[in-house]
Amino acid sequence: MAEMTYLEAIRQALWEEMDQDDRVFLLGEDIGTYGGAFKITQGFLDKFGEDRVIDTPLAESGFVGAAIGAALVGMRPVVEMQFADFISCAFDQIVNMAAKHHYRLGEPVPMVIRAPYGGRLHAGPFHSQCPEAWFIHSPGLKVVAPATPYDAKGLLKASIRDLNPVIYCEHKYLYRHAKGEVPIDDYVLPLGEADIKREGTDIALITYGAMVQQALEAADEMSQQGIEVEVVDLRTLCPLDTDAILASVKKTGKVLIVHEAPQVCGIGAEIAGVIAQEAFHYLDAPVTRLAAPHTPVPFSPPLEDFYLPNATKIAAKLKDLASY
Amino acid sequence: MELRIEDLLKLYYYLRLTRGLEDRVIKMYRQGRIVGGCYVGTGEEAISVGSACALAPDDVVAPSHRGLGVHLVKGVEPKEYMAQYLGRRAGPTRGKDGNIHFGDIRRHIIGFISPMADGIPVAAGVALAFKIRREPRIAVAYFGDGASSRGDFHEGLNLAAVLKLPIVFICDNNQYAYSVPLSRQMAVSHVADRAKAYGFPTVIIDGNDVLAVYDAIKGAATRARGGGGPTFVECKTMRMRGHAEHDDASYVPRELLEEWRRQDPIQRFEGYLREREVPEERLQAVETRVLQEVEEAVEFAEKSPLPDPSEALEGVFAT
Numbered sequence: 102m103a104e105m106t107y108l109e110a111i112r113q114a115l116w117e118e119m120d121q122d123d124r125v126f127l128l129g130e131d132i133g134t135y136g137g138a139f140k141i142t143q144g145f146l147d148k149f150g151e152d153r154v155i156d157t158p159l160a161e162s163g164f165v166g167a168a169i170g171a172a173l174v175g176m177r178p179v180v181e182m183q184f185a186d187f188i189s190c191a192f193d194q195i196v197n198m199a200a201k202h203h204y205r206l207g208e209p210v211p212m213v214i215r216a217p218y219g220g221r222l223h224a225g226p227f228h229s230q231c232p233e234a235w236f237i238h239s240p241g242l243k244v245v246a247p248a249t250p251y252d253a254k255g256l257l258k259a260s261i262r263d264l265n266p267v268i269y270c271e272h273k274y275l276y277r278h279a280k281g282e283v284p285i286d287d288y289v290l291p292l293g294e295a296d297i298k299r300e301g302t303d304i305a306l307i308t309y310g311a312m313v314q315q316a317l318e319a320a321d322e323m324s325q326q327g328i329e330v331e332v333v334d335l336r337t338l339c340p341l342d343t344d345a346i347l348a349s350v351k352k353t354g355k356v357l358i359v360h361e362a363p364q365v366c367g368i369g370a371e372i373a374g375v376i377a378q379e380a381f382h383y384l385d386a387p388v389t390r391l392a393a394p395h396t397p398v399p400f401s402p403p404l405e406d407f408y409l410p411n412a413t414k415i416a417a418k419l420k421d422l423a424s425y
Numbered sequence: 426m427e428l429r430i431e432d433l434l435k436l437y438y439y440l441r442l443t444r445g446l447e448d449r450v451i452k453m454y455r456q457g458r459i460v461g462g463c464y465v466g467t468g469e470e471a472i473s474v475g476s477a478c479a480l481a482p483d484d485v486v487a488p489s490h491r492g493l494g495v496h497l498v499k500g501v502e503p504k505e506y507m508a509q510y511l512g513r514r515a516g517p518t519r520g521k522d523g524n525i526h527f528g529d530i531r532r533h534i535i536g537f538i539s540p541m542a543d544g545i546p547v548a549a550g551v552a553l554a555f556k557i558r559r560e561p562r563i564a565v566a567y568f569g570d571g572a573s574s575r576g577d578f579h580e581g582l583n584l585a586a587v588l589k590l591p592i593v594f595i596c597d598n599n600q601y602a603y604s605v606p607l608s609r610q611m612a613v614s615h616v617a618d619r620a621k622a623y624g625f626p627t628v629i630i631d632g633n634d635v636l637a638v639y640d641a642i643k644g645a646a647t648r649a650r651g652g653g654g655p656t657f658v659e660c661k662t663m664r665m666r667g668h669a670e671h672d673d674a675s676y677v678p679r680e681l682l683e684e685w686r687r688q689d690p691i692q693r694f695e696g697y698l699r700e701r702e703v704p705e706e707r708l709q710a711v712e713t714r715v716l717q718e719v720e721e722a723v724e725f726a727e728k729s730p731l732p733d734p735s736e737a738l739e740g741v742f743a744t
Contacts, residue, residue, distance in 0.1 A: 163580025170550025209743035
């Protein structure tokens with residue numbers, strides 16, 4: 102084990118997978134000589150060469166399409182979106198070509214699109230978005246969103262080895278703000294399994310990504326007041342671990358769903374629907390959501406701080422639920 | 426380059442088989458015997474057949490919706506094609522997708538999808554894999570004039586150019602994208618004029634001359650295989666029917682169609698075969714074989730089972 106950042110964990114996962122599997126190669130903007138906008142792939146060009154670390158033209162649809170083609174003939178491409186926001190430029194290739202291919206033809210499309218996403222870096226409407234719901238709604242894609250360095254490494258390795266197109270949402274704020282113990286050797290974490298980040302008996306708090314840190318902070322605060330919150334980190338958004346969600350809801354009877362993406366038609370809506378349908382008689386309070394408002398992500402710090410959920414806002418919702 | 430009689434007869438067989446199957450599907454569409462829309466490449470067969478015959482067996486193709494001939498040359502059987510049109514389980518998509526939307530990577534075919542030009546970057550990615558693995562194989566992307574307006578056309582061509590990929594781009598310029606004529610698709614005269622911007626060779630050929638297509642693609646494929654990078658081949662032709670069979674194409678001037686009807690690629694090739702003194706009975710044998718295969722395909726498809734409703738839930742993910 103070694104303590105490392107979320108960024109370093111992602112970097113290690115990529116490095117190890119490339120080192121042990123010739124089929125794995127990287128495509129993206131500025132990932133070669135420059136080492137990537139966030140320096141994830143620094144040193145990769147020297148180690149793996151320009152055949153496997155490919156700086157592409159600025160054309161997301163083009164290089165995602167190329168990744169699909171390479172995957173179809175036996176490669177394991179990993180695409181870096183410079184920012185998740187630019188993934189919309191490749192939307193058609195992802196949802197029409199990659200997502201539907203196995204359903205139509207029975208041929209696997211093993212590829213990963215790494216999507217650096219999320220806010221809290223004051224980066225404005227085009228460098229802060231959370232695109233996960235766009236892809237969850239498109240059958241055929243897996244969507245992964247780790248919250249810790251340990252999960253980031255194990256889930257990226259699993260994503261690269263998966264036979265399906267995976268949208269791997271890596272939170273930019275966590276790159277350098279999340280640190281933790283990570284095995285330095287090979288391990289994978291299964292896609293589709295949530296992880297209980299904190300056990301609790303009173304309220305189920307279901308979240309993922311950068312909101313896990315905020316949720317744990319709020320849970321600590323609640324604990325001091327005698328309310329024990331269970332923090333369920335989804336880790337994979339598609340397929341969704343509904344068993345883990347329902348188990349926690351049945352155990353606690355109250356639920357708060359938190360995400361950084363806009364509330365309207367976000368994954369929280371789906372989770373709320375599953376709970377309402379499958380665990381209605383276990384509920385002691387209305388299913389509650391805390392998510393971003395229905396606006397673009399604003400730039401200026403007071404606006405963005407207002408926009409994003411955080412530990413304080415989560416604690417306030419938890420108090421409401423506790424006293425319901 | 427003068428082809429041997431056997432090679433000429435192979436071209437002729439696939440031209441006739443393509444036309445024969447599509448003519449039958451058109452008829453069945455009118456009789457209400459097929460499921461969904463009907464997309465054919467009548468009059469454009471020389472492009473799909475001539476090009477596919479010029480490739481090596483393990484080269485990978487990404488055909489368009491006018492490219493049945495490519496599928497057939499690559500080994501798709503008439504029975505599978507008919508089963509696909511009838512939404513049967515025996516079709517290549519097991520009823521999951523319709524008409525010409527199919528492929529099979531084991532037979533080196535990338536399945537076509539409706540958003541035009543998507544196959545271009547995908548084919549570039551296949552070529553990229555071959556380049557990375559140092560395999561002497563190439564990829565071929567097919568598309569029409571309409572697709573050349575989409576970003577994926579430009580992104581795919583440019584990516585192939587800067588990475589110097591082993592790929593051939595084949596434009597089936599049939600002058601209409603649904604109802605929109607070429608003049609509203611672009612303000613230059615040729616699709617090749619667009620492609621020129623990317624810095625690799627472009628050629629414009631008579632797309633109704635199967636031998637011209639064969640020669641051009643043979644040359645472009647050799648160049649790509651040798652590390653010379655992409656070539657763009659624009660094949661001039663004419664869409665002789667509607668976008669699909671629901672469309673009577675009344676917006677196309679009749680004189681234009683008449684003019685092109687005189688350029689029918691199969692009739693022209695038959696003229697050539699007679700010039701080369703290919704025995705009449707050999708041509709007749711091809712016709713007989715095609716008729717029989719079409720009949721068998723229809724019979725097979727109509728007798729083959731539809732998918733079970735529960736199969737709708739299968740195969741979303743690979744496991």
